[in-house]
Amino acid sequence: MKIGIMGGTFDPIHIGHLLLGEFAYEDFGLDEIWFMPNGNPPHKDTTVHKDKADDEKALRQRVEMVRRAICGVPHFKLCLHEASAVKHSYTYQTMRELNIEYPEDSFYFILGADSLFAIEQWRYFKEIFPTCTILAAMRDDKDVKDMEQQIAYLSEKYGARIELLRAPLLEISSTTIRERAAKNLSIHYMVPDPVVEYIGQNQLYRE
Ligand code: ATP
Numbered sequence: 001m002k003i004g005i006m007g008g009t010f011d012p013i014h015i016g017h018l019l020l021g022e023f024a025y026e027d028f029g030l031d032e033i034w035f036m037p038n039g040n041p042p043h044k045d046t047t048v049h050k051d052k053a054d055d056e057k058a059l060r061q062r063v064e065m066v067r068r069a070i071c072g073v074p075h076f077k078l079c080l081h082e083a084s085a086v087k088h089s090y091t092y093q094t095m096r097e098l099n100i101e102y103p104e105d106s107f108y109f110i111l112g113a114d115s116l117f118a119i120e121q122w123r124y125f126k127e128i129f130p131t132c133t134i135l136a137a138m139r140d141d142k143d144v145k146d147m148e149q150q151i152a153y154l155s156e157k158y159g160a161r162i163e164l165l166r167a168p169l170l171e172i173s174s175t176t177i178r179e180r181a182a183k184n185l186s187i188h189y190m191v192p193d194p195v196v197e198y199i200g201q202n203q204l205y206r207e
């Protein structure tokens with residue numbers, strides 16, 4: 001099988017993430033897309049709750065929102081490999097483990113431009129490249145030319161396998177959604193309906 005890995009904090013998951021998964025699935029003939037919420041990302045705070053001690057609960061809620069967002073889509077799966085609130089997960093480690101666990105399958109790691117341009121700051125990032133093909137999508141201020149340059153640079157320098165993933169450009173981020181929810185502004189159509197409902201019911205991101 002060809003498996004796409006869509007990793008993220010998903011705080012909350014939004015249609016930008018889902019479209020990346022869908023276009024990767026279609027354009028690269030993948031069999032499944034695994035949405036993989038990270039538990040305790042080394043590089044950022046999780047913010048479902050202002051109270052940082054509540055990481056466990058926040059993780060459960062981020063996972064639940066992913067579950068609801070992909071519910072009923074047979075080629076979208078939830079992957080809990082990094083869903084630990086106590087342990088830091090590093091992508092190179094996760095990808096190595098997935099390759100060992102699923103030796104018959106090949107992996108495609110899906111990310112947005114901001115991640116592609118930051119990847120050299122990730123822990124042991126060079127170790128990621130042999131484990132997967134990277135599918136990189138444009139985002140916000142990065143255009144095709146920027147992307148192609150960065151892809152060529154990383155490919156030449158590290159032997160990385162990276163393809164440009166063409167998906168509709170959406171100026172949507174989880175940050176925007178959290179800010180809008182905090183001000184009680186509409187987040188409809190930016191996140192799937194069951195997630196809007198969940199955020200409302202649980203009063204997430206409220207000031
Ligand atoms: P935050 O604002 O909290 O950082 P985010 O919207 O960037 O949230 P993440 O969970 O950080 O979402 O992102 C997971 C992956 O999805 C990253 O590789 C990111 O580049 C990508 N991504 C998120 N939103 C978009 C978007 N609108 N277009 C393209 N890629 C995106």
Ligand code: MG
Nearest residue numbers: 009114173174
């Ligand atoms: Mg982000």
